[in-house]
Amino acid sequence: MNLARPRFLSIRAKLTLASLAPLALAMVVVSFLGYYLINAWIVGEAQRKVRNDLEAARAEYNHQKELLRDALHFAVHSAGLSEALEQGDMEVIERRLGDIRTNRGMDILTLTDARGAALVRAGHPGENLGRINTAAYVQSALKGSVVSSTVVLSPAQMALENPALAERARLPLIAPKTRGREVEETRGMFLLGAYPLHAPDGRILGCLYGAVLLNHNLDLVDRIKRTVYGEEVHGEKLLGSATLFLGDVRVATTVRLPDGNRALGTLVSPEVAHAVLVEKKKWIDRALVVHDWYLTAYEPIFDPQGNAIGSLYVGLLEAPYKALRTKAALVLSLILAFSSGLGYLLAREGSRRLSRPILELEEMTQRVARGERDGELPIREADEIGRLTQAFNQMTQALREREEELRRLNRDLEGKVAERTRLLEEKNQELLRAQEELARNEKLAAIGALAAGVAHEINNPTAIIRGNTELLLMELAPDAPGREEAEEVKKQTERIARITDNLLAFARRREPHEDRLEIHGLLEEILAQLPHQIIMTHLRVKRHYADEVPRVKADAGQLRQVFTNLLINAVEAMAGEGLLVLGTEVREERLVVSITDTGPGITPGVREKLFNPFFTTKPNGTGLGLSVSYGIVERHGGTIEVESEPGRGATFRVFLPVRAGQD
Secondary structure: OOOOOOOOOOHHHHHHHHHHHHHHHHHHHHHHHHHHHHHHHHHHHHHHHHHHHHHHHHHHHHHHHHHHHHHHHHHHHHOOHHHHHHHOOHHHHHHHHHHHHHHHOOOEEEEEEOOOEEEEEOOOOOOOOOOEOOOHHHHHHHOOOOEEEEEEEOHHHHHHHOOOHHHHHOEEOOOHHHHOOOOEEOOEEEEEEEEEEEOOOOOEEEEEEEEEEOOOOHHHHHHHHHHHHOOOEEOOEEOEEEEEEEOOEEEEEOOEOOOOOEOOOOEOOHHHHHHHHHOOOOEEEEEEEOOEEEEEEEEEEEOOOOOEEEEEEEEEEOHHHHHHHHHHHHHHHHHHHHHHHHHHHHHHHHHHHHHHHHHHHHHHHHHHHOOOOOOOOOOOOOOHHHHHHHHHHHHHHHHHHHHHHHHHHHHHHHHHHHHHHHHHHHHHHHHHHHHHHHHHHHHHHHHHHHHHHHHHHHHHHHHHHHHHHHHHHHHOOOOOOOHHHHHHHHHHHHHHHHHHHHHHHHHHOOOOOOEEEOHHHHHHHHHHHHHHOOOOOEEEEEEEOOOOOOOEEEOHHHHHHHHHHHHHHHHHHOOOEEEEEEEEEEEOOEEEEEEEEOOOOOOHHHHHOOOOOOOOOOOOOOOOHHHHHHHHHHHOOOEEEEEEOOOOOEEEEEEEEOOOOOO
C-alpha cells in the first residue's frame, strides 16, 4: 500500500529561510535607524550653521554701529566743533556738519548745547532750533557717555530732524487685516550714535548725535547677506537671506515675493514675534518665509532702555538640506538592497552545501528501514554532519556520550563568550575615545589655521594703533582733553594684543622644548607671581605635595602657561576668597598635579565644552586659555581631567608621563 508523502519544506529551503530571517530583521532595523540618524545629523548641522550665521550677521550689524560711532568721533575731534561752538560761529559749524552728513551718508546729524537744545540740524538747516531734546541718548551723551544703539522715532520726531525722513520711512503693510493692524508703518528705525563735546578745560559744551535710517535700507541687508552667505544659490534661488524688522514688520530685507519684489511690509509670524519681542529670546527653527521654507534664526534688537524694538533675521534655504537628506536616504536604500541580494545568494549556496550530506543520511535511513543491516555511512568530514553519521552508526551509547560532551562544551562556551564580550566592550570604548580625540584634533587644526590668519591680520593694524596712541600720550598733558580717550584706546589695543597672542599660541601648537623640571619649584614660582596678576588677599592656599616626586622632561615655559592659567581660573572662580589646594602624586609612571578650588563648581553642560576653542563663561574671556593648555599637555604626552559638581568647587588634574630612568 502506497501512502502519500506529506509536503514539507525541504531542509535546503529551511536553512535558506533561517539565514535570511535575521538578515531581513537587521535590514529593517538598520533602515529605520539609518534614516533617523541621517535626518537628525542633517537637521543638527543645519541648525548649527544658521546659529553661526546669526552670529556673523550680528557682527556685521554691530560693525555698522561702530562705523557710525567712529564717524561721530571723527567729526567731534577733527572738525573743530568745540572751538567753533565756544566762539559761537554757527555758520562754520553748520557748513562742516553739512559736509560730514553728506560724506558719511547720515540721515540725521544734530548739534546741541549743554542743555540739549538744538543749535544746528544738518538734516534740517535753520529749522526747529532751540528745542531741548530729552531723549535718553542725548542726556547720556551730555553726561559724558558715548552712545551707540538702535532707536525708533515717530513721524513727528523724524520731521523735526529731517523733513524727508517721514516719507522715506513710510512702509505700506501687506495683509495687515489678519493682525488687526494699521495699513502702513510710519515709524522709523535708526542706527544712532551720540558723542559729547568737551571744552579744553573738560567741560561738556554739548553733544553731537547722528543716525542712519534702516527703513528701506537695502544696502545694509544686502551687505549682511553677502557677508554671511556670499552669492551662493540653489537652483534659481539665493541660498541665504537677511532681514531687519521694526516690531514685526520687515523694513529691510533680501527676501523676495513671488513677483520678484522685496517682501517689505510683510509681517513675521505671531509665534516668532512673541518669542523675540515679548520674551526677548532668540528663535531658531524652520519657518515658512513668504513662500519658501527656511531654517531661520531671529535675534531681538534693543533700544538704549533695553526694550525689544525689532529683530535681526537670517535664513538658510531648506531645499538643499532636503535634497541632501533624500540623496543620503537613496544611497542607504541602494546599499541595503545590494546587501540583501548578496545575503540571499550566499544563504542559498550555503544551504545547498549543508543539505547535501543530510540527504545522503536520509537515503541511508530508508535503506536500513528496507532491511539492509550491513550498510554503513562513510564519514567524509569531521564536522557536525560527520558526528551525526557516526552517532547513527553507534546508536544510543554514542548519543549519551555526545549529550554529556555538549553540556560541558556549553559551559565552556558561555565562559568564553562572557570573556570575549568583556574584551570587545573594552575595545569598543577605546575605539570611541580614539575617534573622539581624532575629531577634536581635526577641529582644533581647522580652527587653529583660521585663528592664525585672523591673528596675523589683526596684529599689524593693532601695532600701528598702539604705537600712535603711545606717541599721542607722550605729547598730551595729564589733564589734556582727549587723554582719557587715548588711554582707553591704548588699553583696548593691549587687550587686542593679548587676544591675538592667545590666538597665535593656539594656532602654532609648537612642539615642546624639553627641560628637566622640578614641578614643586615651578608651582611655587607661579604662586609667588600670581598676586601681581590677580587679587588673592582673602585666599588660603594648602599644599599636599608628595614626598618624592621625580623631575619631568618638559618645556618649562609651556607648563608655566598651563599651571598659571589653571590657577588664575581657580582664583577667579572663588572671586579671590576661599581655599586653593595644590597636590602632587605619582600614579603608574605618571605625575599627577591637582588644583582644587572651593568655587561654585561647573555644570555638566559647561564641563563638556570646557576645552572647546572660543568657549568661555567669562564676560571678557577669549575661550582660548583652556584650549591652549589642553593642547600643550597633550603634546607632552599627558592629559587634563576635570572633576566638579555645582556648588562643590572643581578639581583640575594634569597627568604628565614619567619615563623610566627620569629623576
